[in-house]
Amino acid sequence: MLNSRFMLVALACAMFSSAHATNATCDPASLNTTSFNYVNDIENQTVHEMAVKFNRGVCDIGRANLMVDVSVVPNVGQTIIIPAEVCDPDWTTCIIDGPGTNDCLIGGPRLYYTLNGDTLWKIAGRLNMTLDAVQCGGDGCNTNVTCTDGICPGGSGGQYSANETISAGQFIKIPMCYPSICEIEPYSFTAGVYKDLADKYGSTVGQIQMLSPTYNYSYITSEGGTPPPIGMPKNCRLLASNYTILD
Template identity: 80%
Template sequence: MFGVASLLTLMGTMLSTTTEAKVACNQASLNTTRFNYVNDIENQTVHAIARKFNRGVCDIGRANLMVDVSVVPNVGQTIIIPGQVCNPDWTTCIIDGPGTNECLIGGPRLYYTLNGDTMWKIAGRLNMTLDAVRCGGDSCETNVTCTNGICPGGGGAQYTANETIAAGQFIKIPMCHPSTCDIEPYSFSHGVYKDLADKFSSTVGQIQMMSPTYNYSYIANEGGTYPPIGVVKNCRLLSPNYTVLS
């Protein structure tokens, strides 16, 4: 066990380390310039761009109103690079894997895939289990045969968990019945969809599904305004007894 002297020494060391960490970041030495970067590398991730310019990936995501920083930017896409900060944010915008729900509360019905999407990412954005988005809640460890785009169970049963899905595909999502959400137009100037989903009690995927072709815009960086989006909010079950519509 520590004696009083040892504890005081340990506390002093911790305080000294914390102080040194604060002193180590000189605000005056940071590059606080905000500028536009045109992506010129195919399949370059937002994480790679953040490392290239020594910014936090979440700082870039929020400056650009991104759906999710795991979405891979297209070649030619303009991205706002915010100024450097002493504590770059690499964690608070990250969606940490699939969720726990077996169906989507309130809808919408169809998920529109973005560049770099996988079933694992989609499940995370919808706060649903991987089996739910792939197979309607049933287990499907192997690919299944789909006819004319219709698959048994969930709409993603033809894809493995981490298989990259082409952008622009519609995936049928199992829904909870009866359930509902409220919808309203919304305009925001800083943040990612996770911030909105946390604020309005919905999911990243549901907000994304309301504006499936929306792309984060750099127009406001040049004196314009950001376009509004439809926000899904207050999603709720209408009965404690519900069924899964797949």
């Protein structure tokens, strides 16, 4: 986990330094201000790699496509909007900086549905939970636990290591805090990435994802289409200072 955190911070710092260097010498007249659709034709190509390839900020691409999280790996054949080139590309404001601090999920829900490229380390970050809580649940790791019919108990037990890629379409049970609550309402997703919504409405990226589990991104809105409807958890909070973990 420490190695992954170091690599993420190092990458962000490198991109941030590069962006500042670009800004210091940037001539707006030289920029490619045309946005275009890019059909991903490379398996396991990340959004970061696309951003480097086209000299765009990874967060600029994420927000242009209403992405869940820029760490989700696009599938081959997905259409990604590449926005106009800018002097100040954004490499940092959409990044989730590793696992969080909570030992259970405040307000639920229970089941996390994995997306392409997910790892327990990424999932813990999206849920603002510790890696141990997501990996092992409230009672500690049990290496004898296995997943049945795609449902993994107790945060998946010893089924996966922290940085092992989990197949998309798996349900992982997440330990929940009791008593706690989230308010939920329908929402038209018109701008940003899930991190923007989570920060604004008092939830987490993972909780928003769990309410619309098969959603990944959308380029339709930028082309005049209807914004995707999603479920929005809001004001997630504990209802008592003492709580138990429902695992």
